[in-house]
Amino acid sequence: MTSESLVRTPLNENPFDSRADLQRAVHDLWVPVARRLSPGGARARLGYTAAQFSNVAAELEGFARPLWGLAPLAAGGGEVDWAPIRAGLASGTDPGHPEFWRPPADRDQRLVEMAAIGFALALVPDQLWAPLPAPVKDNVARWLSSINRVDVVDNNWLFFRVIVNLGLERVGAAEYDEGAESAALDRLETFYLYDGWYQDGPTGRCDYYVPWAMHFYGLVYAEQAGHRDPGRALRFRQRAAEFAHEHLHWFADDGAAVPYGRSLAYRFAQLGFWGALAYGGVEELPWGVVKGVLLRGMRWWARRPITDNGDVLTIGYGYPNLMMADGYNSPGSPYWAMKAFLPLALPESHPFWQADEAPMPDLDDVASQPAPGMVHCRDRSGGHVFTLAAGQPGSRFRHGGEKYAKFAYSTAFGFSVPASERGLEHRAADSMLALSDDDLHWRVRVDPDETRVHDDVVWARWRPWSDVDVDTWLVPWLPWHVRVHRLRTARTLWSAEGGWAVGRDDDEPAELLSGPDAAVASCATGVSGLRDLLSARDGEVVLTGPNTNLLHPRAALPTLRGSHGPGEHWLVCAVLGSANPGSWEASWTRSPTLDAIRQALAAEVVLPQAVTA
Numbered sequence: 001m002t003s004e005s006l007v008r009t010p011l012n013e014n015p016f017d018s019r020a021d022l023q024r025a026v027h028d029l030w031v032p033v034a035r036r037l038s039p040g041g042a043r044a045r046l047g048y049t050a051a052q053f054s055n056v057a058a059e060l061e062g063f064a065r066p067l068w069g070l071a072p073l074a075a076g077g078g079e080v081d082w083a084p085i086r087a088g089l090a091s092g093t094d095p096g097h098p099e100f101w102r103p104p105a106d107r108d109q110r111l112v113e114m115a116a117i118g119f120a121l122a123l124v125p126d127q128l129w130a131p132l133p134a135p136v137k138d139n140v141a142r143w144l145s146s147i148n149r150v151d152v153v154d155n156n157w158l159f160f161r162v163i164v165n166l167g168l169e170r171v172g173a174a175e176y177d178e179g180a181e182s183a184a185l186d187r188l189e190t191f192y193l194y195d196g197w198y199q200d201g202p203t204g205r206c207d208y209y210v211p212w213a214m215h216f217y218g219l220v221y222a223e224q225a226g227h228r229d230p231g232r233a234l235r236f237r238q239r240a241a242e243f244a245h246e247h248l249h250w251f252a253d254d255g256a257a258v259p260y261g262r263s264l265a266y267r268f269a270q271l272g273f274w275g276a277l278a279y280g281g282v283e284e285l286p287w288g289v290v291k292g293v294l295l296r297g298m299r300w301w302a303r304r305p306i307t308d309n310g311d312v313l314t315i316g317y318g319y320p321n322l323m324m325a326d327g328y329n330s331p332g333s334p335y336w337a338m339k340a341f342l343p344l345a346l347p348e349s350h351p352f353w354q355a356d357e358a359p360m361p362d363l364d365d366v367a368s369q370p371a372p373g374m375v376h377c378r379d380r381s382g383g384h385v386f387t388l389a390a391g392q393p394g395s396r397f398r399h400g401g402e403k404y405a406k407f408a409y410s411t412a413f414g415f416s417v418p419a420s421e422r423g424l425e426h427r428a429a430d431s432m433l434a435l436s437d438d439d440l441h442w443r444v445r446v447d448p449d450e451t452r453v454h455d456d457v458v459w460a461r462w463r464p465w466s467d468v469d470v471d472t473w474l475v476p477w478l479p480w481h482v483r484v485h486r487l488r489t490a491r492t493l494w495s496a497e498g499g500w501a502v503g504r505d506d507d508e509p510a511e512l513l514s515g516p517d518a519a520v521a522s523c524a525t526g527v528s529g530l531r532d533l534l535s536a537r538d539g540e541v542v543l544t545g546p547n548t549n550l551l552h553p554r555a556a557l558p559t560l561r562g563s564h565g566p567g568e569h570w571l572v573c574a575v576l577g578s579a580n581p582g583s584w585e586a587s588w589t590r591s592p593t594l595d596a597i598r599q600a601l602a603a604e605v606v607l608p609q610a611v612t613a
Contacts, residue, residue, distance in 0.1 A: 009307050016298040019344065019353050023078045025298070026069040026341050032311040033066050033335070034084060041084045042092030042099040046312050047331030049322065057109040060101050062332030063088050064113035069338030071120035072279075072345035074127055082127050089117070089132065093139040101143070106151035109328070114147050115160035115217075118167030122224050123345060129171045141168060145175035155191075155201025156209050158184040159217035166224050185221075185232065188214070196243025197371035205392050205404070206372035207261030211247055211273035212339055215240045219280030220342075240277060241284035247273060248285075248293070249367045249376040252385040253360050255296030256411035258376070259550055260387065261404060262397050263336070265315045265329050267306060271297040272339035278352035279342050287351050288358030295357055298340065306334075313337065317414070318551035324417050327398055366476045370453045373460075379479045381587060382578035384412035388474040388481055390451035390460045401446035405462075406431040407474055407483060412526060412579040413500040414551035416544060428548035430501040430557050433472070433485055433571070435464050439494045445472075457604055467491060473604060477574065477592045479583075484601065485571040487564060495537070497560045500528035500577035501544060503552025512556060514539040519558035520588075526579040529558050533594045534572040534608075537562035570608050572597065 010028035014021050036044050044062030051058055067085070074080040092101040104110040117140075120128050129137065147164050161184040168176040191198045191214070197206055198214040218236035226233030250258045257270045274294045278287070305319050313334035314320035343352055367376045373390030387409045394400025399417040408431040409415055420426035427434055427442045434442040443464040451460045458474040467490035475482040483497070503525035511522040513529075519539030520529035532539070537560040549555040560573055574591050578584045598607045 009311055011302045014302055016295050016302060019348055022341055022344055023073055026073045030066050030070060037084055038099055040091030040097060040099040041088035049331060051330035052327040053109040056102060058330035058332060060110060060113050061330055064116040065332055065335035066338055067116040067120040069341040071123040072342050075123040075345035076347060086132060089140050090136045093143040103146055104150055107153050111147050111152055111160050114144055115163040118144060118164035121167030122170045125171045141173040141175045144168060148177040148180040156213035158188050162221060163217055193371050195371055196239050196246055203393060208270060212269045215243055216272050216276045216339060219276040222280050237280055237282050240282050244277060244284045246369055248363060251293055252411040255300035258385055258387050258409050258411055259414050260409050262326050264317045265325060265334050266336040268298060268301045268337045268340045275340060275343035279345055286358060287355035289361055291352060291355055292357045292359060319553060321547050323547045324550055365478055366456050368453055368456050373451050373453055375456050375458055375476055377476045377478055381583040382479045383580040384410050386410040388458045390453060390458045391445055391448040393447050395447045401444055405445045410500060413577055414549055416501050416549045419545045419548055424496055424542050426545045428544040429496060430498040432498055434496045436494045437491050479587050480574045480576045480592055482574050482592055482597055487569040490566050493564045495562045497573060499530040499558040499575045501549050501555040501557045502526050502528045504554045504556045506554060512541040514541050521556035521558045523556060527581050527584040528577045530560060530573050530575040531591050532560050532573050534570055535562060
């Protein structure tokens, strides 16, 4: 019995087999928030940790984000008591009320939460807007429309302006600004790349903001405004159809998604795209397949301890964990996860709900996605999906290198973030090559200088110091993957290259094996190991600091250690992980050879025949 199963919560008691189960989940998630509403109803204080914005904005976030689930629930005929929410709208938009949300400034967090209110107005105007007294309607419309007069961040935030105006238009508010809406949509068009991919603003980042923001809002717009903007609605639907085939590769058969990028505290918002496909009428995949990804994903999350003892969603990923939080994560932030419930707006008679849940289709074991700089690998014997990543810009975010620039990310092993750069146990450098010039402080890849994905091979160049550069090649070799590094340095360096971090239980110590050229960690959650194939590094297993891994509070990390004088050095290793320990030994004995790797990479790079001095 796992520690997760010892605590009974409304989520882990939900089988997530049906529409009714999802309706029940919305209620179960909303009730703990409703109990914490302020006297005027406009704010919900769900915890006492801070974000980079004010408590007023954070408590608005706690009030507004559940609307992403409540509005679809009500639109589809489910029961919602709107009285406390209408009271909150009245209080929060009244300048004379002590719970007034205050006007937004440029790039203000309030703009994010306005979108949830605009969304609810667009879906259920008769239930949320119509009963409001005329003065309250005036205040709500005036406050929401301020999003048209301030700057929003030049990325997915532009859609907040669009969604707010959709709501204002739906309720017939004079403050609806078609020009502001149109300008935002035109700017968003410039972020489209290809194969269904957007970048999140002019940043080069392709992460979960593509499915749970760009496509999600685009499909809401297509459904709500397609009658007056048919050309754009068609484009949004076509792009979502293309993206559906790409995004399937991010999900494992058990419902887990590859953790990657920022905002992972939003958890099952990862599933929002699949419900948006149904809401937007995009039947690119069989409805049973789409339904299966959504329901299996909800079951996977329900098995994790993601709520506190008051059933409030916590900041974290696989468990409550502030270590991995972004600076903008307030206690109300996780309720962005309510986006997963959008298909509840559809009637039970809709083909999505009538379809039998279907398993994942027969996907290729290896799938290249050049837009995000990834190669996805479906390791069926090891029971996980892992992604080889070229790396994306992430330095502006907390732990950005870990969230965007590790070599690999796994549905079974997650990834780790550092508690400190001092000492390998605190650096927790899984799926990274950590370098140090004092054998104490460690640097890893953060923002790569150049990247490429070609013929299923990932390449990147990165510079941890001005006089050190590294070229890295990543090659799928299922169930293994291979890493090749060319290190050029003007200084003496120590290196530590980590495999997958394996969750360990304090009562059942991990089996740790290390020695020349290899290291292995075997735990109840799986087995991880890596072999040096060229440069004779030493193996060891690092017990990483608590709460550094996203999925497991404690972890063991097999690692290869080396030292390197000034000059050029080649480092080559093969990495294996398995969530099914029974498959481990046979796979370990069939590791790739240096000659085979040399032949496979002949078009990319000429590997040396022997260790370079």
